[in-house]
Amino acid sequence: MKHHSRIALFFIGLLTIVVLVINLSAPINFSFNLPNPSTGTSHPVHYSYPGIPFINKFRDMSFHLGLDLQGGTSVTLRADMKGIPSDERDSALESAKTVIENRINLFGVSEPVVQTEMVNNDYRILVEIPGVTDVNQAVALVGKTAKLTFWEGSGTETASQAAQLATQSAMLDLKKGYPIGITSSVGPKAKETSLSGNDLKQAAVTFDPNSGQPQVQLTFTADGAKKFGDITSNNVGKVIAIALDQQVIEAPTVSQPILGGNAVITGSFTTQQANDLAIQLNAGALPVSLSVLQQQGIGATLGQSSLQASLVAGLLGFLVIIIFMIVLYGRLGVIASVALIIYALTVLSLFRLIPVTLTLAGVAGFILSVGIAVDANILIFERMKEELRRGRTLVTAIDLGFARAWPSIRDSNISSLITSSVLFYFGTSIIRGFAVTFALGIIISMFSAIFVTRTFLQVFYKK
Numbered sequence: 001m002k003h004h005s006r007i008a009l010f011f012i013g014l015l016t017i018v019v020l021v022i023n024l025s026a027p028i029n030f031s032f033n034l035p036n037p038s039t040g041t042s043h044p045v046h047y048s049y050p051g052i053p054f055i056n057k058f059r060d061m062s063f064h065l066g067l068d069l070q071g072g073t074s075v076t077l078r079a080d081m082k083g084i085p086s087d088e089r090d091s092a093l094e095s096a097k098t099v100i101e102n103r104i105n106l107f108g109v110s111e112p113v114v115q116t117e118m119v120n121n122d123y124r125i126l127v128e129i130p131g132v133t134d135v136n137q138a139v140a141l142v143g144k145t146a147k148l149t150f151w152e153g154s155g156t157e158t159a160s161q162a163a164q165l166a167t168q169s170a171m172l173d174l175k176k177g178y179p180i181g182i183t184s185s186v187g188p189k190a191k192e193t194s195l196s197g198n199d200l201k202q203a204a205v206t207f208d209p210n211s212g213q214p215q216v217q218l219t220f221t222a223d224g225a226k227k228f229g230d231i232t233s234n235n236v237g238k239v240i241a242i243a244l245d246q247q248v249i250e251a252p253t254v255s256q257p258i259l260g261g262n263a264v265i266t267g268s269f270t271t272q273q274a275n276d277l278a279i280q281l282n283a284g285a286l287p288v289s290l291s292v293l294q295q296q297g298i299g300a301t302l303g304q305s306s307l308q309a310s311l312v313a314g315l316l317g318f319l320v321i322i323i324f325m326i327v328l329y330g331r332l333g334v335i336a337s338v339a340l341i342i343y344a345l346t347v348l349s350l351f352r353l354i355p356v357t358l359t360l361a362g363v364a365g366f367i368l369s370v371g372i373a374v375d376a377n378i379l380i381f382e383r384m385k386e387e388l389r390r391g392r393t394l395v396t397a398i399d400l401g402f403a404r405a406w407p408s409i410r411d412s413n414i415s416s417l418i419t420s421s422v423l424f425y426f427g428t429s430i431i432r433g434f435a436v437t438f439a440l441g442i443i444i445s446m447f448s449a450i451f452v453t454r455t456f457l458q459v460f461y462k463k
Contacts, residue, residue: 005458012452016342022349026061027051061352066359066433067113067130067298073138076294079123084288093123095287100142103279104129113430124293130357135295140276142290148197148281151241152231193231199224203281205274208266214274216265216281225261233257310360314367318344321374329381335456336377343373343448347441356440362433369441372416376449379405398457402450409449413442 028049055061079096081089093116104112104127113128132138202219220228231240232254241251242265269277322340325333347366351358384401392400417439424435 005455008451008455009459012342012455015346019342019345019349021052021055022061022352023345024049025052025055026063026352063351064131064355064357066357066362066430067128068360069358070131071297071299072128072130073132073135074294074296074298075127075129075135075138075142075292077125077127077142077290078293079125080289080291081123089123092287093125096290097125099286100125100127102282103142113428123288125290128298133297135297139292139295148200149243150193150195150228150231151243152191152193152235152238193227195220195224195227195231197281199227200281203278205271205278206264213266214269214271216269216274216278218263218265218281220261220263222261225259228261228263229257229259232259310363314363317367318370321370325374325377332381332384332457335460336374336381336453339377339448339452339456340370340373342452343444344370346448347444350440350444351437356436357433358437359430359433361430362437365434365436365438366441369438369445372413372442373445373448376405376409376413376445377453379408380449380453398454402454406450409446413446416442 028047028051051061079093081092084092097114097116101112101114104114112130113126115126117124117126127138127142129138129142199220200218201221201224204217204219206215206217207213208215235254236256237254239251239253241248242263265277322337325336325340327333329336347369350356351366356362380401383405384397387397387400388394420435420439420442424432424439427435
């Protein structure tokens with residue numbers, strides 16, 4: 001048992017070093033106004049920490065703050081419902097909302113605010129994206145139709161025309177494409193094939209092994225793979241145009257049938273353009289056309305002073321909890337406080353690694369989980385006191401205290417996790433943020449109370 005305890009202690013020490021490095025890797029800038037009671041004035045206090053550039057260079061370890069803490073971009077879109085039956089317009093608007101949410105989440109932005117509304121028979125979607133300051137980038141991401149189509153020519157193109165088309169399309173990007181239709185360069189009778197973005201299983205960004213240029217790898221469904229195989233088999237030596245929203249992005253000449261269900265879209269893509277295209281294709285095409293009514297950058301709704309005041313209050317509350325535990329339980333309180341510090345560092349490092357977008361509701365979920373972590377230690381210590389009052393030895397009291405407190409800790413935490421799951425499944429983006437931070441805190445608190453605190457007691461307190 002003693003050998004196992006020392007191995008566990010070594011693991012805890014290693015974990016503490018890792019989470020410390022993660023939390024110290026990002027730069028920290030903290031300032032607040034310190035009041036002076038004697039003069040009735042206050043003076044600003046500022047602290048700046050540069051972080052660990054070597055680690056932060058490979059992975060941004062900064063906290064991802066939500067719209068209420070750092071601001072972002074607001075875009076209001078109008079849905080064009082022409083040609084859509086009146087009884088299907090509500091469902092079409094909800095489908096468009098779902099596609100936009102998927103695109104934003106795939107883009108790496110979590111907890112967006114996407115709401116639908118109808119004003120004077122005008123269908124609108126309000127999108128608020130935290131942390132995105134480029135308004136034009138946000139509009140291009142959420143409002144692009146992203147309809148992928150494949151076109152084949154009439155078969156009357158000459159070899160020089162096909163080569164010219166392929167050369168031209170190789171220099172095109174998403175913004176400089178040209179329209180494809182009945183009069184396009186693919187052929188005077190170019191027609192759209194049955195293969196479309198609906199037959200797409202996955203789109204991913206890869207890099208050409210020869211040139212190193214970014215490209216988009218397409219993987220089709222079983223039905224789409226059959227369609228793609230038939231199209232390439234019927235067009236060997238001919239041009240197949242790949243178009244996005246009626247603009248050609250590539251027009252290769254088919255050299256042989258492609259039967260594996262995979263295709264590659266190449267061109268003069270930047271990495272960002274290839275990533276945006278993959279996001280749009282994976283999220284799907286919008287069921288209705290959208291136009292931008294209003295776009296603007298928005299500031300943090302709480303304000304910098306409110307955020308700083310909340311951080312100061314949280315730090316003071318954490319310090320008060322540690323003092324309370326030490327005063328009430330003595331040496332046991334010191335051990336519980338060390339375990340609580342390791343718990344907080346571990347949770348904060350997970351927020352950085354996942355990453356979790358922190359809103360005010362998410363911060364509240366984390367603070368609430370700190371209380372649950374303390375509560376678990378109190379249950380264990382009170383059980384230990386009961387065993388000591390019954391005449392048990394210290395070693396036996398520690399073991400029985402953990403064994404008898406565990407069912408209560410387990411059941412209460414499971415019920416809290418169930419509540420978090422319900423909030424995440426049925427809640428909106430802000431409520432989901434609370435549920436995520438709360439659930440992560442609960443899981444780590446169980447690890448902290450049962451594993452970390454118990455190991456410390458077995459190694460130090462029993463001795």
